[in-house]
Amino acid sequence: MNKSTAAIGGFALLFGVGTALAQSGGGDPEDNGAAIARGAQAWADSCGACHNVRSPSEYGDVSWDVAVAHMRVRANIPGNVARDIVAFLQSSNDPAPAPVARPVSQLSTAPAATVAAPSAVQAVDIGNGSRIYAQTCVACHGADGTGALPGTPDFTDSDGALAKSDEELIRNMSEGFQSPGSAIPMPAHGGNHELDEQDMADTLAYLRSEFGSR
Amino acid sequence: MTNRQNWLPRAKSILIRSSVLAGLVLTPATALASQQDPAGTSQESDVLFERIEQMEAELAQLRERLEQAEAQAAQAQATAEARPPVVTVPPMSEPSRGLWRPSVSDVAVQFGGYADVSAAISDSASNGDVSFSAGSFNPLLLVQYRDLLLFEGEAELEIGSNGETELALEYTQLDIFLHDNATLVVGKFLSPVGQFQERLHPSWINRLADAPAGFGHDGVQPASEVGVQLRGGVPLGSSRLTYAAAIGNGPRLNGAGAVMAEGFGGDDNGNKAISGRIGFLPTPYMEVGASALFSRVNGPSGEEPVDDHASTNARTIQSVTGDAELGDLSAYAVDYNLWGVDAAYTRGPWDVRFEYLRGVRDAISVPGHDGDDPEEALERLRMTAWYGQVAYRLTGLTDDPVLGNFEPVIRYGEFNVSGLEELAEEAAEQRWDVGLNYWFAPSVVLHTALQYREFTDRHSDEVTDDLRLLFKVSYGF
Numbered sequence: 001m002n003k004s005t006a007a008i009g010g011f012a013l014l015f016g017v018g019t020a021l022a023q024s025g026g027g028d029p030e031d032n033g034a035a036i037a038r039g040a041q042a043w044a045d046s047c048g049a050c051h052n053v054r055s056p057s058e059y060g061d062v063s064w065d066v067a068v069a070h071m072r073v074r075a076n077i078p079g080n081v082a083r084d085i086v087a088f089l090q091s092s093n094d095p096a097p098a099p100v101a102r103p104v105s106q107l108s109t110a111p112a113a114t115v116a117a118p119s120a121v122q123a124v125d126i127g128n129g130s131r132i133y134a135q136t137c138v139a140c141h142g143a144d145g146t147g148a149l150p151g152t153p154d155f156t157d158s159d160g161a162l163a164k165s166d167e168e169l170i171r172n173m174s175e176g177f178q179s180p181g182s183a184i185p186m187p188a189h190g191g192n193h194e195l196d197e198q199d200m201a202d203t204l205a206y207l208r209s210e211f212g213s214r
Numbered sequence: 215m216t217n218r219q220n221w222l223p224r225a226k227s228i229l230i231r232s233s234v235l236a237g238l239v240l241t242p243a244t245a246l247a248s249q250q251d252p253a254g255t256s257q258e259s260d261v262l263f264e265r266i267e268q269m270e271a272e273l274a275q276l277r278e279r280l281e282q283a284e285a286q287a288a289q290a291q292a293t294a295e296a297r298p299p300v301v302t303v304p305p306m307s308e309p310s311r312g313l314w315r316p317s318v319s320d321v322a323v324q325f326g327g328y329a330d331v332s333a334a335i336s337d338s339a340s341n342g343d344v345s346f347s348a349g350s351f352n353p354l355l356l357v358q359y360r361d362l363l364l365f366e367g368e369a370e371l372e373i374g375s376n377g378e379t380e381l382a383l384e385y386t387q388l389d390i391f392l393h394d395n396a397t398l399v400v401g402k403f404l405s406p407v408g409q410f411q412e413r414l415h416p417s418w419i420n421r422l423a424d425a426p427a428g429f430g431h432d433g434v435q436p437a438s439e440v441g442v443q444l445r446g447g448v449p450l451g452s453s454r455l456t457y458a459a460a461i462g463n464g465p466r467l468n469g470a471g472a473v474m475a476e477g478f479g480g481d482d483n484g485n486k487a488i489s490g491r492i493g494f495l496p497t498p499y500m501e502v503g504a505s506a507l508f509s510r511v512n513g514p515s516g517e518e519p520v521d522d523h524a525s526t527n528a529r530t531i532q533s534v535t536g537d538a539e540l541g542d543l544s545a546y547a548v549d550y551n552l553w554g555v556d557a558a559y560t561r562g563p564w565d566v567r568f569e570y571l572r573g574v575r576d577a578i579s580v581p582g583h584d585g586d587d588p589e590e591a592l593e594r595l596r597m598t599a600w601y602g603q604v605a606y607r608l609t610g611l612t613d614d615p616v617l618g619n620f621e622p623v624i625r626y627g628e629f630n631v632s633g634l635e636e637l638a639e640e641a642a643e644q645r646w647d648v649g650l651n652y653w654f655a656p657s658v659v660l661h662t663a664l665q666y667r668e669f670t671d672r673h674s675d676e677v678t679d680d681l682r683l684l685f686k687v688s689y690g691f
Contacts, residue, residue, distance in 0.1 A: 049501065062322050063322075065322055066324040066358045069361075072397070073366070073397050073445070076446055076458065078449055079395070081449075147562070147609075150563050150609035150610070151615075152609075181613055
């Protein structure tokens with residue numbers, strides 16, 4: 001009797017504390033880009049605490065809804081963080097976005113892969129690239145560029161990923177890429193399809209300036 | 215093509231208006247010409263005829279242009295029909311793996327789980343052969359209703375050493391999302407005590423082929439509980455606090471007085487067990503936790519226990535038989551309390567874990583004969599289990615895609631028992647594991663491990679140590 005009463009009291013206390021400490025933290029639900037960026041980091045942080053992170057492409061959108069709800073309970077992930085993770089996974093499991101429709105007079109016979117060539121962008125903005133890296137890329141590539149997840153390429157390696165041409169790297173960023181030795185592929189646009197060609201070029205410029213040897 | 219299409223009706227309109235105008239002009243002009251004086255009006259008639267001729271010429275030009283326009287329109291339409299249609303492919307949003315739910319439905323269903331097969335070579339096996347095992351198959355069903363409810367049910371199917379298929383319900387629980395930081399769980403759920411049983415025991419997550427000594431089923435770590443649980447995570451700046459508190463039916467004693475902490479579907483003594491864990495993550499890749507269980511257990515009833523959870527992992531707590539002379543002690547309830555700490559570091563290629571649990575069941579005393587002092591029927595039982603484990607994925611050392619899939623791992627653990635000789639003989643041990651994993655995919659792994667076990671409380675005429683080579687392939691899906 002006494003123990004049960006204490007237990008119920010404890011439950012009420014915990015629930016009250018949980019409610020009192022509840023933080024919105026999820027930001028504007030309409031700001032999907034920010035949710036995706038937060039979700040990328042939370043995905044790497046939360047899932048990797050117990051097991052290898054799975055590729056976003058392993059499940060469809062609704063499957064990720066259910067699977068993350070399961071992990072929300074098992075790993076005590078706050079609900080707003082879980083929703084961010086779902087936003088990132090559902091964004092990342094899409095294929096590369098279709099090329100933007102253009103007027104008839106501007107249509108090219110070149111394959112879609114070449115549409116994303118950096119020739120279409122204006123002067124690069126390294127500051128913008130730095131912000132994008134910190135929001136979207138850092139979850140897997142790490143703040144120091146050496147890779148936060150097993151198998152992620154080391155940007156500081158002079159013979160590594162940054163030895164590739166700009167065109168190839170932009171293509172990898174835009175369409176997604178499976179690095180040899182990495183357990184999961186990088187999703188197109190790092191999983192954030194709100195990023196455009198200019199953002200890709202800005203991010204590459206930041207990578208070269210921060211980690212590159214040339 | 216758009217301009218041409220617009221021109222056609224305009225030309226028709228001009229043609230019609232011109233015809234009407236010509237009719238209006240010609241009719242009265244002809245009538246006037248027949249009624250008036252031919253000498254006085256001949257000059258006017260000439261003018262009218264000249265204008266009529268001009269209009270007829272314009273009408274002919276219009277007819278010609280109309281015919282040209284119709285021909286061009288027909289040609290344009292033929293060209294358009296011959297061109298392949300432009301298809302807009304919407305982003306793929308509903309692939310369909312292991313899943314059934316229309317995108318507009320409130321209910322989502324997913325099937326998942328894991329399975330493994332294994333083999334072991336032991337130097338103490340009677341025949342010395344390799345022993346294959348179909349391992350286990352743990353199907354998991356998840357059914358979610360909006361962001362409000364989640365049902366989770368997992369079964370465990372095993373083929374025992376006697377060839378029989380055994381079925382057990384790992385957990386079946388309903389999760390009610392109260393808010394972002396609190397979830398109410400009801401049903402049979404994995405015990406929140408410690409970290410191994412709740413989060414690490416699936417074979418594709420566990421870094422070695424079996425559970426540490428004293429953990430998992432039949433260890434000091436509680437396996438599951440039936441009751442109610444409140445749990446969640448609360449962000450504290452860049453850190454996070456997690457909590458789980460449960461009220462349940464609690465553990466029971468078997469015929470020998472050993473503690474069985476599986477989730478029982480009923481409470482034999484009316485005293486609810488309280489268990490839980492508090493975790494703190496100062497950074498996402500580091501966690502420390504503390505757990506506790508408070509319960510009361512009835513003494514053994516004197517009946518032989520039923521070993522309903524046979525395991526290939528040698529002898530277990532539940533297989534420890536009781537002393538027939540104990541008699542029925544079920545009327546005597548004593549405390550069984552447990553506490554523990556755990557820690558994890560999981561940054562980059564590292565996976566480092568430590569866990570410690572200590573459980574104490576009080577002694578059971580019965581009244582002495584003829585008013586004598588109480589006699590101790592079962593002495594106090596103390597159980598301690600701990601392990602330390604380090605795994606390192608070679609991606610931290612090499613970019614080679616094959617070498618990077620290897621993961622060396624080492625674990626040392628102990629399970630110490632005092633106060634129950636039968637249990638100490640059966641289960642107390644020190645265990646070394648040295649393993650090498652190969653990850654085919656994030657959730658597909660081949661475990662290999664060399665395992666040395668020293669049974670610390672066995673008599674010299676029994677098997678006191680065992681050297682085994684273990685193989686296990688696990689797939690989480």
